[in-house]
Amino acid sequence: MRHCGGVNFLTLLSCDELSRHLNRPDWRVFDCRHSLSDVESGEKAYAEGHVPGAFFLHLDRDLSGPMNGRNGRHPLPDPCCLASTLGATGVARDTQVVAYDDAGGMIAGRLWWLLRWLGHDRVALLDGGINQWMKEGRELSTELTQSVPCVFDIARRDWVVSxxxxxxxxxxxxxxxxxxxxxxxxxxxxxxxxxxxxxxxxxxxxxxxxxxxxxxxxxxxxxxxxxxxxxxxxxxxxxxxxxxxxxxxxxxxxxxxxxxxxxxxxxxxxxxxxxxxxxxxxxxx
Missing domain, CATH: 3.40.250.10 (Rhodanese-like domain)
Structure with missing residues (x-):
């Protein structure tokens, strides 16, 4: 989905579209690969090769809060903690965020929703994820991504049911x-x-x-x-x-x-x- 007059991806984008915008300073890409049976596998896969410029976010550490035995297996993260994590990677109000995984969006969809919950609409999923990226023969990187940090402003929405x-x-x-x-x-x-x-x-x-x-x-x-x-x-x-x-x-x-x-x-x-x-x-x- 795009906004007329601008390039605002709000749901999905293709590998070709991501490739054309990959070097833009106002874009941030996040690798969200994760396995419930091996919770370190996503980070290992990221180290072995990821979309160039992508940061890694861990489902348990970054996209979830602490468990207490009564609040489920993946409680929502504290909004301020998540905002701090995003700000450390340079995500600002006008940043286009792209999330991907290797499981059809099963994990990346969580980041998509979390950002929108915090009031950030410019977030999209890489359709087909890194599997599609590699299928198309596109470049992978093993370099750790660095960024100038900024402040991520929260405008939380009432989208959670108790x-x-x-x-x-x-x-x-x-x-x-x-x-x-x-x-x-x-x-x-x-x-x-x-x-x-x-x-x-x-x-x-x-x-x-x-x-x-x-x-x-x-x-x-x-x-x-x-x-x-x-x-x-x-x-x-x-x-x-x-x-x-x-x-x-x-x-x-x-x-x-x-x-x-x-x-x-x-x-x-x-x-x-x-x-x-x-x-x-x-x-x-």
Whole structure:
């Protein structure tokens, strides 16, 4: 998506578009590769080769806050801490940010949403990620990126839904809760990440990988719009609340809705891992 009269990428951009703007001083690129089974693998992969000029951000250290056993596996980071991290890399209000990973945007989508949550709209995902970048034979770098730090100003938006609101919504049905986990985990089967299997009563399922085509790029906006409108079944887009296992892949669905022109959905950041931490909360299977 672009703004008329300027180059403001707000959802996706191609490898060709990134390559044309790579050396601009008002652009910042972030490598967000991560594996839940090997949390250091992303940083190792970055050291072995990344998009030239990219900085590395770690899902656990940079894009999440500390866990306390009740707030899920990937709590939201403190806004001031995240702003300090971004400012240290030179992200200012007029900076175009680009995020990528090697998993179809599964992790990079988290950075996309976090920046918008803090009031920074000029952020986009590299469609196809570093896999597509390498497939096209583009250059990789092993150099550590340096930047002149600046102040990142926060204008935080009210886009987060609490566990208390989700619990109250089970009876009120004031919003539509959409779970981004795989269908089997949604049903309560094959749960390996959280101690309890199942889903929040009343939630609907939209596996985040259904947003991607067989090349690992996002499907066309019209297809995504059709799918989400069918899932919402008459519910307005701004009455949708996204969740997943820990609040990460839910951001993938939020990005997909934005690509589809369906605006205003919010995030239940604690998601299933926070919900199931209290055995008193109801579970549906």
């Amino acid at each position: 566990t208390e609101s989700v619990l109250a919504n089970i009876n009120k049905e004031g919003f539509c809760l959409i779970d981004a986990r795989s269908p089997d985990r949604f049903r309560g089967e094959n749960e390996t990440l959280d101690p309890v299997g199942g889903h929040i009563p009343g939630a609907r399922n939209r596996f985040f990988r259904d947003n991607l085509d067989d090349k690992g790029c996002f499907r066309h906006a019209a297809e995504l719009r059709r799918d989400f409108l069918e899932l919402l079944a008459g519910v307005e887009a701004d009455k949708a609340v996204m969740q997943c296992g820990s609040g990460v892949t839910a951001c993938h669905n939020l990005l997909a809705m934005e690509i589809a022109g369906l605006h205003g959905a919010r995030l239940y950041a604690g998601s299933w891992s926070e919900w199931c931490a209290d055995p008193a909360r109801p579970v549906e299977r």
